[in-house]
Amino acid sequence: MFRALAYYLPQYHPIPENDNWWGKGFTEWTNVTKAKPLFQDHYQPRFPTELGYYDLRVQEVQRQQAELAADYGIEGFIYYHYWFGNGKTLLERPLQNILNSNEPDFPFCLCWANETWKGIWFGNTNPGVLIEQTYPGKDDYVSHFDYLLSAFQDPRYICIEGKPVFNVYMPGSIPDLKLFTDTIRDCAHKAGLPGIYLLASRCPADWNPDKNGFDGVIGSEFSTMRYYTAKYYESANPVEKVYKKIKNKVFGHPEINLEVRKKPIIVEYEKAINYLLPKEKFDYDYFPCVIPNWDNTARSGTKGLVFHNSTPDLWKRHLRQAADYVKANNEDKRILIIKSWNEWAEGNYLEPDAKFGRQYLEKLKEVVG
Template sequence: MSKNIKFLAYYLPQYHPIPENDQWWGKGFTEWTNVVKAKPLFEGHYQPRLAADLGYYDLRVPEVRAHQAQLAKDYGVDGFCYYHYWFGNGKKVLERPLEEVIKFKTPDFPFCVCWANETWKGIWFGGDSKQTLLEQLYPGKQDYIDHFNYLLPAFKDERYIKIDGKCLFNVYAPYLIDDLDLFVTTFRACAKEAGIGDLYLMATRCPENWNPLDYGFDGGVGVSQFTSLRYVTGPLYQTFTRMELLKKRVKKFFFGEEKLDLDFENRKKPLLVEYKEAIKYLLPPEQYDYDFFPCAVNDWDNTARAGHKGVVLNNSTPELWEQHLTEACNYVANNDSEHQLVFLKSWNEWAEGNYLEPDAKWGHQYLEVIKRVKEKFNGIKQY
């Protein structure tokens, strides 16, 4: 079977001031505010993370967005999956970068959208875990119609990524939507009424054994069984869920006989997980009866946000990243060419130590891995 591996990188838009962040954290706050003030919390801890080629950019600047897209393209990334925040009743935040990408038709780089449908809590920024900043609401059918209509210019954009001719729309945590069936049927009906055909709905974070097909979705994106554990974000959820299920085995791999301290609120130092061990658990051991696209994770360290409450995938290296990315590609290599898709987490989540953009320590080495792995699988030189 011919190989057509494609990589989509999640993209965080929180690199420009917004009134909400000004109110919560001080005027001018962006993701960089946490990044530059981070401090090492244990021996050998790589903090702060220092930006290289792109500097501490502002996403209101079109040239920055163009430079990002060109850099991604040069190293084999096939598109961005923009995090999108719609909190219900028309409330949006951080919408400007994507809106301008659509409005000005630049950069000429494929994209899709992930609805990050979670309530914003203070813990994400090192604050009180009980503090609600923005509550995610689901007001009902009219709000879903309004939400779809807001996204319609994106879906109609010629750069929008499609699978089987359908616009790819990723829902971050569909299990949080109380009237999920109403959301699915409304969005699909709106798509047909708008003349764009059907949608290709993909789920990310879901409970154990949650089958997307049972809920009107086409498949899933993420780590093995894409399960979750409170207070740990994104790719680490499944790692720690497996810890609970396979406690003795995982404790031996990750911590020896050290106590597994999952008390994130009161812990006095970050939780360290060796990257070389974590990647053993971040890809599914089995194939599913629905489309599943793995999410490869190159690094993680959210101590810039959470301090001692954070989690660190310790000792990530380009060599280990290449091993992990290769295994992710192997997972989809036997799919038909349109379904040989691997998500990358992430392009630019700097305050979570989860980025592919060049930094002062590694330069382009993590990007070079993407280019090299893609060439190996597809047999085509990337320029």
Template structure:
């Protein structure tokens, strides 16, 4: 079993965030402003081992990798931001990992192909801060060659020699076939047996076949479907998650109030949420579940937040076990389970130790992997 933890690089100041928000802005800016919104609300949260770290510091990155490895995590999946026409952001961490050769820890990329909007940081404006663009074959070629040195690195995650690359929003790419064909042909041209393309897709869309569309596998995006119910075409009640959303939409996501207009948080008990975060179905292609130990983005969005309430390591153990069960039938090279996430502190979604739970969630990972190895 290979557990890949999503990794957010937004923990050092960059020119764009200085301009949009305030000098020195990082994800910690939101984290330190968090406040409890109701009785028993687990906010604010305080990092335990590394404090309010700066990812420009190599020792910090090495400590993170050592900690993850200690508890059985196979590697990090860095969010990668390519907006088109050579526009990149928050790429310093990955670049320094590449150039320094440290930490000696597997990694791969998830192309977070989404425009940045102020609403994600709790402001009213829908103004686009950076627009995600799709500029055709020549731009996809440029993107591939930007990634090539990473793909060639011995630490980069591969499946049968093919670099593992996730695309977050495949439905947003208007010329998806051009993107797929470009990456596949260039991977072979550069000496790889191919590229292992993974799509972020909710199983609630049964009409989209990754293999037909040139992909090798999917990462389950049930959480996105739950989080953005109003924004997703999940009206099909013939599948498990669709039925759940149809049942609970009135309670969790009133139709008259979409994500950007609601004026109080949506609170879901974690024990209930985990019943719907991994598909109960099996597919004719590899499906990699996403296990989420907690979620609370109130530090970023306050009244617009979604909060999983009362998460505990014991409940996470049940959820993780379901994720591991889901991939045990796959070939060994493809037994991936994703963890969301290693360090998304601004969304209450950090496996890194905090002052409330310490290393308890990480201990669950190590214990469950050990149990599965005995099976």
């Protein structure tokens, strides 16, 4: 048996900030519904089926999601959590709903998505800052912990070694990282928790959690591919390769520039999964991150990245490789991190769609048991 945990995006409800930036009533669905194919056989647009274009202000949706996930072997959701400093939160309503109502009865934990929001992520030609992630210091770390304490104490909260799991999305962005980790651990002790299990993501390959105040890491191979090396895996036939070679000599590398690229970077999913898991074992807790699909052109248009021709069978192969990687771990740490449950505008989801239905979920259940 394996512990499958899936990232969960709480963006599917209007908030004043998004209304102001993008127009009244904006949610993730706004981008999903206007997506269009950008090259031959491009799988866009994508249509949700069973759950529809849901609104997370309706709490019944979260119950339906939890039931579906549980039926196919997902232990719990990792909710993205946004704390920008000085008490500023966004998209907190779904988490508050499950804390206040005690429903659904489904495990969860939190990922602090500590990243500045920029317009370019959503296809905006203006790459300017929408809201900045700040780190005001120790008092703010204490306030942040206090805000989350009721979640950490919830009996549904996911633990490793009996300790509540707290995933920090970008630990390298925290300027006083040791102060942060020391403060959070001290707060956990004072609150009577058995500790806290700090889990890092988006970190370099040689980033050792033990030396940085963390307990474990989530594989960051996908982030490396997405932000730095995707162009090296890009699909091309021999004629295209020759053309690009000539063009690059004459014009440089304009296709790599996000501002002028005429089509998204296209990487065959079958090829991509060969690079999404590490080749070596580590002497610290490492949990692989598996990707069922990726296509963020609904958000980013030609500036996006597409894992082309993902299929349920290839997804199962990817899962098998990840499961083999952690099968020797003790049961508590036989963990697979899935990115993601419902990031529809990034073409990165397990929820049923019009093309594949529940097939990705079915393959997951075959692997995790």
